[in-house]
Amino acid sequence: MELLFLLIVDGMFLGCLYAISAFGFVIIYRATGVFNFAHGGFVAMGAFSFLMLACWAKLPLSLAFVLTLLGSFGLGYLVESVILRPLAGKPIIYPIILTVGLAAMLEGFLTLMINMGHCYTFDFPTKFTLQWTNLNAPYSVLSIFIIMLVLLITIALFIKFSSFGIFMRAAADNRSAAFSLGVNVKEMFSFSWALAAVLASMGGIGLAIIKGLTLHEITWTGLKVFAVVIIGGLYSISGVIFGGLIIGLLETLTSAYISTSLGEISPYFFMVLLLFFRPYGLFMKRPNMS
Amino acid sequence: MSKLQIYSCGAFNESYIKNLTLFTTGFGRISLCCGLLFLAVLPFLCCPYVLFLLNTAGIYAMAAVGLNFLTGSTGQISLGQGASFGIGAYTTAILVSKLELSFFLAIPAAGTLTVLFAIGFCIPAARLRFIYLAFITLAGQLIFDHLIKWMPLTGGQEGLIINESSFLGLDLNDDRIVYYIVFLCLVAFTWMAVNLTRTSYGRAFSALRINPRATEALGISVVKFRMLSIAMSSFYTGLAGGLFTLHMLAITPELFNLWLSIEFIAMIIIGGLGSISGSIMGACFIVILNEFLIFLTDIATKNDLLIDPALTNLALREFSLGIIIVLFILFQPKGLYGIWHNIILYFRRWPFS
Numbered sequence: 001m002e003l004l005f006l007l008i009v010d011g012m013f014l015g016c017l018y019a020i021s022a023f024g025f026v027i028i029y030r031a032t033g034v035f036n037f038a039h040g041g042f043v044a045m046g047a048f049s050f051l052m053l054a055c056w057a058k059l060p061l062s063l064a065f066v067l068t069l070l071g072s073f074g075l076g077y078l079v080e081s082v083i084l085r086p087l088a089g090k091p092i093i094y095p096i097i098l099t100v101g102l103a104a105m106l107e108g109f110l111t112l113m114i115n116m117g118h119c120y121t122f123d124f125p126t127k128f129t130l131q132w133t134n135l136n137a138p139y140s141v142l143s144i145f146i147i148m149l150v151l152l153i154t155i156a157l158f159i160k161f162s163s164f165g166i167f168m169r170a171a172a173d174n175r176s177a178a179f180s181l182g183v184n185v186k187e188m189f190s191f192s193w194a195l196a197a198v199l200a201s202m203g204g205i206g207l208a209i210i211k212g213l214t215l216h217e218i219t220w221t222g223l224k225v226f227a228v229v230i231i232g233g234l235y236s237i238s239g240v241i242f243g244g245l246i247i248g249l250l251e252t253l254t255s256a257y258i259s260t261s262l263g264e265i266s267p268y269f270f271m272v273l274l275l276f277f278r279p280y281g282l283f284m285k286r287p288n289m290s
Numbered sequence: 291m292s293k294l295q296i297y298s299c300g301a302f303n304e305s306y307i308k309n310l311t312l313f314t315t316g317f318g319r320i321s322l323c324c325g326l327l328f329l330a331v332l333p334f335l336c337c338p339y340v341l342f343l344l345n346t347a348g349i350y351a352m353a354a355v356g357l358n359f360l361t362g363s364t365g366q367i368s369l370g371q372g373a374s375f376g377i378g379a380y381t382t383a384i385l386v387s388k389l390e391l392s393f394f395l396a397i398p399a400a401g402t403l404t405v406l407f408a409i410g411f412c413i414p415a416a417r418l419r420f421i422y423l424a425f426i427t428l429a430g431q432l433i434f435d436h437l438i439k440w441m442p443l444t445g446g447q448e449g450l451i452i453n454e455s456s457f458l459g460l461d462l463n464d465d466r467i468v469y470y471i472v473f474l475c476l477v478a479f480t481w482m483a484v485n486l487t488r489t490s491y492g493r494a495f496s497a498l499r500i501n502p503r504a505t506e507a508l509g510i511s512v513v514k515f516r517m518l519s520i521a522m523s524s525f526y527t528g529l530a531g532g533l534f535t536l537h538m539l540a541i542t543p544e545l546f547n548l549w550l551s552i553e554f555i556a557m558i559i560i561g562g563l564g565s566i567s568g569s570i571m572g573a574c575f576i577v578i579l580n581e582f583l584i585f586l587t588d589i590a591t592k593n594d595l596l597i598d599p600a601l602t603n604l605a606l607r608e609f610s611l612g613i614i615i616v617l618f619i620l621f622q623p624k625g626l627y628g629i630w631h632n633i634i635l636y637f638r639r640w641p642f643s
Binding site for chain 2: 035037083086087090091093094096097098100101102103104105106107108109111112223226227230261262264265268269271272275276279
């Protein structure tokens with residue numbers, strides 16, 4: 001019973017991190033209509049650069065955290081403005097395949113970096129294991145999670161209420177109408193990508209802290225974002241949180257009770273089953289396709 | 291029958307029937323015959339190493355032609371082509387090594403089984419927007435990666451080795467025999483693919499890519515034709531997988547992972563979306579690229595730059611595939627076929643180009 005309780009907490013924690021990354025995916029989709037297959041790469045980039053800064057460059061954790069977020073903001077902004085903008089107006093299949101290529105690029109880059117690293121290891125100095133009875137997390141790590149939560153709420157409120165957020169949503173809703181009303185649509189698209197990359201790397205940092213990072217994980221964890229998004233429904237941001245929780249729980253429980261390798265693929269099984277019966281996500285009705 | 295004459299201002303079609311002809315001038319037919327003849331005598335001209343690469347390229351080309359139905363014609367993205375290829379390869383291997391079937395029966399059976407798997411798996415995607423196929427095939431690919439590693443039938447991590455090495459009495463250890471088998475299959479199936487694009491089915495596929503809703507309004511069932519394109523492409527890929535087993539005679543799970551799927555996507559992007567000859571060029575490009583990367587890895591390991599050769603090769607392969615896809619989409623979206631076409635156009639319009 002104790003174990004089950006621990007597993008549920010662990011799974012929910014993992015699920016929240018998936019949800020944060022998937023939130024970014026939904027932002028990109030809603031804003032620009034592109035399915036970002038490189039989102040897993042963004043997650044991995046965030047995790048990698050955080051660990052590099054924290055373990056190899058030996059920066060304080062908070063500084064590493066901030067630098068990673070800034071870096072991923074730049075990465076997202078750059079990706080949109082340099083390689084995706086020239087494709088505006090082309091059939092949507094081109095930008096989507098482009099993101100597949102981008103994912104391959106990021107992944108190859110990370111594998112190469114890790115492979116070159118006889119000079120550093122990825123033993124996180126303060127291995128963080130979530131144990132309900134004795135929470136042996138150092139305060140710095142715990143505070144990162146709290147900061148992450150605060151940032152997430154801030155971003156959500158920012159999108160909801162600030163004028164910039166409203167412009168962003170306007171550009172996402174109808175780009176020509178927004179453009180004619182004076183919204184700088186290009187800037188908004190770049191900004192959405194940057195925001196999404198920040199969210200992805202926040203998820204990645206969390207994953208790096210609780211799971212550590214091996215080559216295997218870089219390849220796999222990022223891809224689970226897609227399962228989360230399908231389960232939550234591509235059109236809903238709140239659905240993503242439920243999707244994340246479901247995937248996190250499913251993965252943790254299956255790994256613990258059946259087998260680890262089944263745990264790795266259970267999200268995908270669930271996703272395929274769901275597509276058979278509720279293709280627009282668990283909580284969504286059939287959207288009004290406009 | 292087109293006449294053997296030179297059109298001084300370029301060949302232009304004046305009727306719809308003419309638009310459907312494969313060769314606008316007789317020279318196309320002649321050059322095709324010469325090309326096929328050259329390919330038929332090629333195994334006697336080149337060294338065994340090149341022959342091996344040619345076989346691999348031919349097999350990949352077949353799968354790429356199949357993927358082109360899906361991505362080039364119908365406008366759907368599949369990230370699970372590697373799994374289809376793997377299912378074809380493993381089915382052939384199991385049928386031949388465990389049930390002692392001959393390759394001649396096992397390879398078509400593998401193609402058929404791949405189609406059944408693909409259709410069963412992709413039913414939901416056909417009803418939804420095109421992008422769901424990418425998600426579902428990605429899931430299929432990842433599930434395949436894992437399952438193949440711990441199913442006892444597939445031999446786990448060690449893979450399968452085939453002891454049978456004859457195809458209708460021919461010795462498969464001779465690469466020339468394999469070359470002719472692959473060559474005949476590739477020619478036959480490419481010919482089928484080329485002809486298919488000229489029929490009402492091919493036009494329905496193109497219509498689906500351009501506007502699914504208008505297509506449905508014209509009385510073409512979107513679901514049916516999407517399923518058809520999925521089935522077609524997985525048949526080609528499964529068959530190519532079967533030929534791959536025949537070519538390699540030993541298969542391991544990591545040959546068929548997600549990177550193979552991305553390689554297939556890269557092939558059709560490099561070749562040019564929707565162009566059949568482009569797919570073949572793309573396959574050749576990728577095979578040459580892989581050899582080049584192996585060479586690079588050798589240099590890197592010898593100079594002690596990097597530790598693990600296998601991992602370095604993987605990383606280089608991932609990175610270069612990614613960057614090639616990105617660069618081709620940005621700067622040459624029509625691919626190698628587009629370049630080739632421009633060269634031809636240049637000469638055709640020579641004094642005015």
